[in-house]
Amino acid sequence: MAFPLPEPMRLALDAAARAGEAGEVPVGAVVRRGGEVVAVVANRMRELGDPTAHAEMEAIRAALARLGTGRLDGCDLWVTLEPCAMCAGAIAHARIDRLYYGAADEKGGAVAHGPRFFAQPTCHHRPEVYGGIGEAEAAGLLRRFFATRRA
Amino acid sequence: MAFPLPEPMRLALDAAARAGEAGEVPVGAVVRRGGEVVAVVANRMRELGDPTAHAEMEAIRAALARLGTGRLDGCDLWVTLEPCAMCAGAIAHARIDRLYYGAADEKGGAVAHGPRFFAQPTCHHRPEVYGGIGEAEAAGLLRRFFATRRA
Numbered sequence: 001m002a003f004p005l006p007e008p009m010r011l012a013l014d015a016a017a018r019a020g021e022a023g024e025v026p027v028g029a030v031v032r033r034g035g036e037v038v039a040v041v042a043n044r045m046r047e048l049g050d051p052t053a054h055a056e057m058e059a060i061r062a063a064l065a066r067l068g069t070g071r072l073d074g075c076d077l078w079v080t081l082e083p084c085a086m087c088a089g090a091i092a093h094a095r096i097d098r099l100y101y102g103a104a105d106e107k108g109g110a111v112a113h114g115p116r117f118f119a120q121p122t123c124h125h126r127p128e129v130y131g132g133i134g135e136a137e138a139a140g141l142l143r144r145f146f147a148t149r150r151a
Numbered sequence: 152m153a154f155p156l157p158e159p160m161r162l163a164l165d166a167a168a169r170a171g172e173a174g175e176v177p178v179g180a181v182v183r184r185g186g187e188v189v190a191v192v193a194n195r196m197r198e199l200g201d202p203t204a205h206a207e208m209e210a211i212r213a214a215l216a217r218l219g220t221g222r223l224d225g226c227d228l229w230v231t232l233e234p235c236a237m238c239a240g241a242i243a244h245a246r247i248d249r250l251y252y253g254a255a256d257e258k259g260g261a262v263a264h265g266p267r268f269f270a271q272p273t274c275h276h277r278p279e280v281y282g283g284i285g286e287a288e289a290a291g292l293l294r295r296f297f298a299t300r301r302a
Contacts, residue, residue, distance in 0.1 A: 013184060026280075033217060038154075048213060048285070049215060049220075049221040050215050050221075051215075051221070051222060051244040051245055051246075052208065052211060052212065052241045052245065053246050056283060057203065060203060061203065064200060064201050064202075068200060069200075070200040070201075070202065071202060083238060084240055084244075085236045085237070085240035085243075085261070085266065085271075086237050086238075086240025086241045086243075086244060087237075087240070087241075087242060087267050088236060088237075088238070089235055089236035089237025089239075089261070090237045092203050092236075092237075093202040093203050093235075094203065095202075106257070106273075107275070108273065108275065110222060110236070110240070110266075110273075113269050113273060114272070115236065115261075115266035115267075115268055115272045115275035116266075117236050117266055120236075120265045120266050121264070121265070122257075122258060122259065122260075122261075122264060122265035122266075124258070124259065143243075148219045
């Protein structure tokens with residue numbers, strides 16, 4: 001019997017799938033504080049013409065705008081793909097408590113791959129990190145998206 | 152005789168100084184394409200209540216909005232402080248050609264310190280990098296800013 005996915009990862013995966021249908025690389029992110037979902041956002045790089053508009057950056061900005069707290073202490077970030085260096089840095093700047101991610105990103109990931117940002121001695125804030133949640137579904141969305149575009 | 156500062160670094164330092172007077176950590180950034188300055192921006196973390204609103208992120212977004220090109224190929228970024236991991240990642244995503252920075256950042260820098268992002272095998276785009284331009288003035292702005300706030 002498969003474990004049911006935690007609700008915020010379900011929301012992030014659904015946001016990723018909708019983004020993929022709109023031609024965006026299908027990655028979704030959710031910010032939650034306590035039990036409350038404060039942002040559900042997907043990749044908006046294509047929509048905004050901005051290669052920095054990753055799901056995590058957009059989710060962090062949306063949560064900051066919604067909460068008005070200037071930081072995201074007490075918040076969790078759920079994202080369907082391992083964050084890159086830019087997003088890992090943003091997670092540290094925003095002081096997010098816990099990071100939950102889905103698929104590993106061997107090429108661009110910066111949490112378990114490449115610069116392993118949170119393990120750097122100079123990293124000023126380290127969230128708790130949990131990877132592989134909803135991994136198969138998250139990776140499948142990406143695989144199908146790129147297969148279609150290469151066809 | 153001191154070398155005159157290149158014009159874009161002069162603009163970035165002036166933007167940093169103005170930001171410092173407004174209570175922002177004094178860091179400024181300029182995006183230039185060919186000989187044309189397309190964005191002059193400083194740190195807006197305090198103004199926007201957003202710890203990801205570093206000068207480089209804001210300058211990249213402003214340049215993308217102005218140029219409408221979706222990427223910043225052919226552009227240089229001039230910034231008064233060594234970029235952090237978030238900003239280094241954004242520079243790579245935006246495909247900036249050349250990075251010129253002023254003061255070193257031993258604590259938060261990710262170019263010559265910490266994760267040394269552009270030297271990572273997984274880094275997908277490496278700009279040419281030139282550090283130490285206007286270093287003394289850039290570092291002085293930051294030192295005086297923090298000295299005042301600690302007093």
